[in-house]
Amino acid sequence: KHPAGAPSPDLARKITKVGIVGAGLMASQFALLFVRKLRVPVVITDIDQSRVEGGVAGIHASIDEMQTKGRISPDESNRLKALISGTTDLADFADADWVIEAVFEELSVKQEVFANVEKIVAETCILATNTSSLSVSAIGSGLVHPARLVGFHFFNPVAVMPLVEVVNTPATDDETLATAMVVAKTLGKSAVITADAPGFVVNRVLAKLLGEAMHAVETGTPFEVVDSATAPFGLPMTPFELLELVGLTVGAHVLDTHHAAFPDRFFESPALHELADHGKIFTRDAKGKRTGFDPAAVA
Numbered sequence: 357k358h359p360a361g362a363p364s365p366d367l368a369r370k371i372t373k374v375g376i377v378g379a380g381l382m383a384s385q386f387a388l389l390f391v392r393k394l395r396v397p398v399v400i401t402d403i404d405q406s407r408v409e410g411g412v413a414g415i416h417a418s419i420d421e422m423q424t425k426g427r428i429s430p431d432e433s434n435r436l437k438a439l440i441s442g443t444t445d446l447a448d449f450a451d452a453d454w455v456i457e458a459v460f461e462e463l464s465v466k467q468e469v470f471a472n473v474e475k476i477v478a479e480t481c482i483l484a485t486n487t488s489s490l491s492v493s494a495i496g497s498g499l500v501h502p503a504r505l506v507g508f509h510f511f512n513p514v515a516v517m518p519l520v521e522v523v524n525t526p527a528t529d530d531e532t533l534a535t536a537m538v539v540a541k542t543l544g545k546s547a548v549i550t551a552d553a554p555g556f557v558v559n560r561v562l563a564k565l566l567g568e569a570m571h572a573v574e575t576g577t578p579f580e581v582v583d584s585a586t587a588p589f590g591l592p593m594t595p596f597e598l599l600e601l602v603g604l605t606v607g608a609h610v611l612d613t614h615h616a617a618f619p620d621r622f623f624e625s626p627a628l629h630e631l632a633d634h635g636k637i638f639t640r641d642a643k644g645k646r647t648g649f650d651p652a653a654v655a
């Protein structure tokens with residue numbers, strides 16, 4: 357099966373309920389997208405009640421903001437909220453036909469998530485992972501039915517970025533791939549089918565940019581200089597702004613994955629791990645606009 361070739365959409369399964377594992381920022385963003393575009397019930401789960409409640413509250417706040425801005429009516433706001441629910445009980449996923457995870461980027465964590473989900477859902481339920489840096493095949497290695505696992509990789513900010521990478525493993529079957537393509541289209545995203553290779557396509561390219569920017573710093577050029585030198589290239593964000601957007605820990609994982617896979621082509625970045633521990637690169641105002649470099653980060 358050539359990764360560029362999408363199977364017929366006629367093979368796609370109908371999605372009537374979505375389960376989302378993880379109630380963090382990224383998962384909450386695509387929960388909102390799923391209810392808006394698929395208009396089916398979406399259940400989100402996380403490891404404890406407070407995370408679940410935080411996730412649902414964040415989605416409600418985004419819906420309220422859309423209503424305040426006049427983008428949706430009060431009726432639509434209520435309809436969307438009614439479609440979202442939170443649970444700590446995976447049994448609530450029993451009748452889901454699409455389960456997607458966006459939990460911590462740790463292979464064993466994602467494997468455990470899907471092992472638990474597989475005990476609950478029907479054999480026809482599609483399993484999708486939003487992993488940005490792990491092998492999708494490795495995530496599915498313990499599954500009873502690995503043919504229904506597919507990578508479904510969103511980009512930050514989920515509501516704005518137009519692309520989803522649909523990651524096709526050697527085990528993924530045509531029904532799963534066709535369903536993923538139809539779901540991506542229904543979500544209003546353009547989708548590309550990629551091979552299950554490190555970084556898929558987008559992160560492979562981004563890892564070069566971000567890794568080289570970090571390497572320039574690590575070899576003696578100050579942060580401020582690398583930042584201002586890369587700003588006029590026409591990209592919407594400088595490499596350091598992009599690293600903060602995707603999350604410094606996620607960024608460090610992405611670079612580690614690429615260095616492990618291609619040690620002669622990608623740098624690892626101890627400085628990025630230190631930044632991830634520190635938590636930020638920039639100082640920001642109340643609206644999130646950058647106001648300068650955090651002195652402790654760039655010291």
Ligand code: CAA
Binds near residue numbers: 513610
């Ligand atoms: N959530 C929802 N909507 C958002 C948003 C967010 N976090 N940030 C911005 N937006 C929306 C705004 O509401 C605005 O929408 P309207 O035009 O409808 O009002 C629109 O995006 C533009 O926003 P702004 O005018 O405030 O800001 P901007 O023009 O500077 O654009 C940006 C902001 C879209 C984030 C832009 O800077 C950008 O495209 N940055 C690059 C993002 C990128 O490359 N993402 C990929 C990262 S890699 C990744 O995510 C994968 C991984 O695995 C690591």
